[in-house]
Amino acid sequence: MFDQIMMFALGLICLVAGAEALVRGASRIALSSGISPLVVGLTIVAFGTSAPEMAVSVGASLDGKPDLAVGNVIGSNIANTLLILGVSAVIIPLSVAGQIIRQEVPILIGVTLLLLGFAWNGVISRPEAALLLCLMLGYTAFLIVQSRRTANGTAGEFEDEMPTDARWDRHRGVQLALVAGGLGLLVLGADWLVGAAVEVARALGVSDLVIGLTVVAIGTSMPEIATSTLAALRGERDIAVGNVIGSNLFNILGCLGLAGLASAKGIPVPPAALSFDLWVLLAVTFACLPVFLTGREIARWEGVLFLGYYIAYTAFLILRAQQHSALPAFSSAMLSFVIPLTIVTLVVSMFRSRRAPA
Numbered sequence: 001m002f003d004q005i006m007m008f009a010l011g012l013i014c015l016v017a018g019a020e021a022l023v024r025g026a027s028r029i030a031l032s033s034g035i036s037p038l039v040v041g042l043t044i045v046a047f048g049t050s051a052p053e054m055a056v057s058v059g060a061s062l063d064g065k066p067d068l069a070v071g072n073v074i075g076s077n078i079a080n081t082l083l084i085l086g087v088s089a090v091i092i093p094l095s096v097a098g099q100i101i102r103q104e105v106p107i108l109i110g111v112t113l114l115l116l117g118f119a120w121n122g123v124i125s126r127p128e129a130a131l132l133l134c135l136m137l138g139y140t141a142f143l144i145v146q147s148r149r150t151a152n153g154t155a156g157e158f159e160d161e162m163p164t165d166a167r168w169d170r171h172r173g174v175q176l177a178l179v180a181g182g183l184g185l186l187v188l189g190a191d192w193l194v195g196a197a198v199e200v201a202r203a204l205g206v207s208d209l210v211i212g213l214t215v216v217a218i219g220t221s222m223p224e225i226a227t228s229t230l231a232a233l234r235g236e237r238d239i240a241v242g243n244v245i246g247s248n249l250f251n252i253l254g255c256l257g258l259a260g261l262a263s264a265k266g267i268p269v270p271p272a273a274l275s276f277d278l279w280v281l282l283a284v285t286f287a288c289l290p291v292f293l294t295g296r297e298i299a300r301w302e303g304v305l306f307l308g309y310y311i312a313y314t315a316f317l318i319l320r321a322q323q324h325s326a327l328p329a330f331s332s333a334m335l336s337f338v339i340p341l342t343i344v345t346l347v348v349s350m351f352r353s354r355r356a357p358a
Helices: 002-033 037-049 051-062 066-091 098-119 126-149 151-161 172-203 208-219 222-233 237-262 271-293 300-322 327-355
Strands: none
Touching: 002 037, 002 172, 002 222, 037 051, 037 098, 037 126, 037 172, 037 222, 037 237, 051 066, 051 172, 051 222, 051 237, 066 222, 066 237, 066 271, 066 300, 098 126, 098 237, 098 271, 126 237, 172 222, 208 222, 222 237, 271 300, 300 327
């Protein structure tokens, strides 16, 4: 048990150190390349922190475990939105860039709808997976070109966001080393953290099912949690929000795209995911719009709301897996009271923000 606790602590240290290196290196690359911090968060940081999801999905596809490949992406995206944005906003309210509202969230909604359409017949075929991967490459190229075209008018803004007292990390080689080293530490830290947590949970008598639904699902999102939280604390709020949106896009387009190509017959979609979890993912993605529009920020109370929903979703999964007698009452309470109350609250908040003086 002591060895697992030490491994857990070392994994946590690696996550914090890796997030610090990644955020600093990515911020410096944004400044020196004329690319906005938001775009860096949507691309370099998001793709890097999604490395565990890619490894799990592709490996699961090669091992003939399609349920794990699909479930990993859906579960990670739900955790990214509800858990990571929730934790980050509780620590410090997150300002949301106009580009996120106008462009990235609608694109994410469209990509999620596309995933639902591909999965409708029960399988994501290899041509569909190839299309997902091509869309990811095209989206990344579009973001970089778009950012460089507007770099001249916003160069002063980027400069203001970066610290000016340090000079050791102004060289491109050092910046790339920080990004690469940070990504390596994040992946290593997440692996150690999850492995130790699983062993401790088993020693305490927790079932493998509950471990998979909780520890492993959150564990693959640990790099995003560490990076977005630290970015928020350092004032890099564009990177904090962009990391989550970009990771969700990369998980669907990149992880499922590669996983589908790795499988000769595509990726079968579990009926449970098609009947419930994909719809939860779509609802969570749509929920970003009203939350982001309320003053163009994620307030602390909205962060608490996101966290509450993630806890409720996890509780539902556990109750459903165990066929617990409390499942009908729990589901009824969520559908008839909590969700409608939340919708009304968000609608009222949107109208108040629009009527508030500029």
